[in-house]
Amino acid sequence: MRANFILSEVWIGLRRNLTMTIAVIVTVAVGMAMFGVGLLIWAQVNTMKDFWDDKVEVSVFMCTKNSADSDCKGKAITPDQVTALQERLKSTPGVTEVIYEGQEAAYRRFQENQAVEKTLREVTRVEDMPTSFRVKLANPDNSDVVVKAAEGQPGVSSVKNHRDLLDDFFGLLDSLQLAAFALAIIVVIASILLIANTVRLSAYNRRRETAIMRLVGASNVYIQLPFVMEGMIAGLVGGVVSSVMLIVAKIVIFDRFQAYLAIGSQLQWDTVASAILGSLVAGVLICVLASFVTLRRYLRV
Amino acid sequence: MIHFDNVTKVYANQNRPALDHVSVDIDKSEFVFLVGPSGSGKSTFLRLILKEEKPNSGTIHVAGKDLSRLSNFKVPHLRRRIGCVFQDFRLLPNKNVYENVAFALEVIGKPRRFIRKVVPEVIELVGLEGKAHRMPEELSGGEQQRVAMARAFVNRPMILLADEPTGNIDPATSIGIMKVLDRINRTGTTVVMATHDAAIVDSMRKRVVELEDGKIVRDQSRGVYGQAY
Incomplete structure (x- = not known):
């Protein structure tokens, strides 16, 4: 192998179709950046799920004297029913803790909640507050079981599964992730076609050289390597540009997003690093494969 | 044979x-x-x-x-x-005589030292001594064919x-x-x-x-x- 001979061939090839090379670099960069953003959203959703799963609980609200709920029939829950309900909740599989929250405690929490409008806080009295059980779970996926166990029991006014709220939010993130991946696939297809075209042009530009190389008995590796390396270098440069895009995305989008939502689950730099590595490797592989497959068609050896 | x-x-x-x-x-x-x-x-x-x-x-x-x-x-x-020579010479227009002949050895991975030694010899054999740094377009048809023969023969x-x-x-x-x-x-x-x-x-x-x-x-x-x- 004469490394500098092959490198000079690669350099000549890249310079000869500079515009095509730039087009390849740009599409690979955008495609890989979208792919990386998809990976980042995926990582973000996972860390957020871990964070929230510890906090998912089911609230079981009990009837009070003035309860407007039809299931209560205007009657407050009796102390016997409270004990029965607590036993029932405790014996439900997957439940780790059942905490009773009386009207006083609920009122205090309500008053502390700054999100509630001030006038509403002022007119609400202790008697208006519901009593509830807050049920903590070992595995948040089992929350439906708890909901089923509590619903329809005597003295139960309503059951609220916190998970339903989170599911909406995660659903939004999931579709963002899907959109990023879909966009990545489209752009990757475009870059594959561009690479194929570039290699074809390159093979045509150098048909004299390759014809002579075949004639004097150069091995297939020697003939094909410069073309494949052209694709590889374009892919690598595109990958580096996409890494910069991902770093910017982390700082500008993800960090701000977290500051806004105050979610306490920071996207770590090592996650960004692995997303960059993943998209870099994918970019180079796609370019090399696309070059190689095109060569088989346009460079008969 | x-x-x-x-x-x-x-x-x-x-x-x-x-x-x-x-x-x-x-x-x-x-x-x-x-x-x-x-x-x-x-x-x-x-x-x-x-x-x-x-x-x-x-x-x-x-x-x-x-x-x-x-x-x-x-x-x-x-x-x-097997060496090959054609009617239309098939030289690389952007390489000079020496480079055209050396190309045949470079692409089969011969070491540079070997190329430096044998290329001038074969250029002399075909009667082009002193023209190693001419470009193909500066040569007559006969001279171009000699370059092609040098390239075909350089690997013996x-x-x-x-x-x-x-x-x-x-x-x-x-x-x-x-x-x-x-x-x-x-x-x-x-x-x-x-x-x-x-x-x-x-x-x-x-x-x-x-x-x-x-x-x-x-x-x-x-x-x-x-x-x-």
């Missing part, structure tokens, strides 16, 4: 065979003229030796190897032992195939080209030259194989081009 046994080649979409049951033996360090009108199968004969085409039937041995059993992977190694092949090497060159210059071919032949290299040039064939007095419609119609040692032309 080259052995054709009952070789037939029919190109796709053609009824008439380009070579029709051809059997011929060419020994080591022989000089053979391949003559015949256009379309008589001369080029096909040369392409078969290089394994650029495969015969439909019959066997071909080159340098002791059965080409039908030679894997595609090993074809480059076969071609390293066992066989040199020449497909109408004097086809684009005037008769006076052709004599010089033939002298170089003769010099190469004297180093022990087998030379097969396809040509239309009756004057050259007549003057060289070498073996002549005549093809017509894909068949060998004449094979004589120390022959002439023939009466028909």
Whole structure:
């Protein structure tokens, strides 16, 4: 192998179709950046799920004297029913803790909640507050079981599964992730076609050289390597540009997003690093494969 | 060195065979003229030796190897032992004489030290000393063909195939080209030259194989081009 001979061939090839090379670099960069953003959203959703799963609980609200709920029939829950309900909740599989929250405690929490409008806080009295059980779970996926166990029991006014709220939010993130991946696939297809075209042009530009190389008995590796390396270098440069895009995305989008939502689950730099590595490797592989497959068609050896 | 046994080649979409049951033996360090009108199968004969085409039937041995059993992977190694010269020279216009000759060695991975040593030698052998740094466009047709011959011979092949090497060159210059071919032949290299040039064939007095419609119609040692032309 004469490394500098092959490198000079690669350099000549890249310079000869500079515009095509730039087009390849740009599409690979955008495609890989979208792919990386998809990976980042995926990582973000996972860390957020871990964070929230510890906090998912089911609230079981009990009837009070003035309860407007039809299931209560205007009657407050009796102390016997409270004990029965607590036993029932405790014996439900997957439940780790059942905490009773009386009207006083609920009122205090309500008053502390700054999100509630001030006038509403002022007119609400202790008697208006519901009593509830807050049920903590070992595995948040089992929350439906708890909901089923509590619903329809005597003295139960309503059951609220916190998970339903989170599911909406995660659903939004999931579709963002899907959109990023879909966009990545489209752009990757475009870059594959561009690479194929570039290699074809390159093979045509150098048909004299390759014809002579075949004639004097150069091995297939020697003939094909410069073309494949052209694709590889374009892919690598595109990958580096996409890494910069991902770093910017982390700082500008993800960090701000977290500051806004105050979610306490920071996207770590090592996650960004692995997303960059993943998209870099994918970019180079796609370019090399696309070059190689095109060569088989346009460079008969 | 080259052995054709009952070789037939029919190109796709053609009824008439380009070579029709051809059997011929060419020994080591022989000089053979391949003559015949256009379309008589001369080029096909040369392409078969290089394994650029495969015969439909019959066997071909080159340098002791059965080409039908030679894997595609090993074809480059076969071609390293065969030099080729064409009517249209096929030089690289953006490389000078030295670089054009060196290219043939670079692409088969020869070390630079070796290239620096042998390229000037072969440039001298073809009579282009002092012109190593000229570009092809600065050279006459005859000189360009000498560069092509230097490139074909620089790896010391066992066989040199020449497909109408004097086809684009005037008769006076052709004599010089033939002298170089003769010099190469004297180093022990087998030379097969396809040509239309009756004057050259007549003057060289070498073996002549005549093809017509894909068949060998004449094979004589120390022959002439023939009466028909």
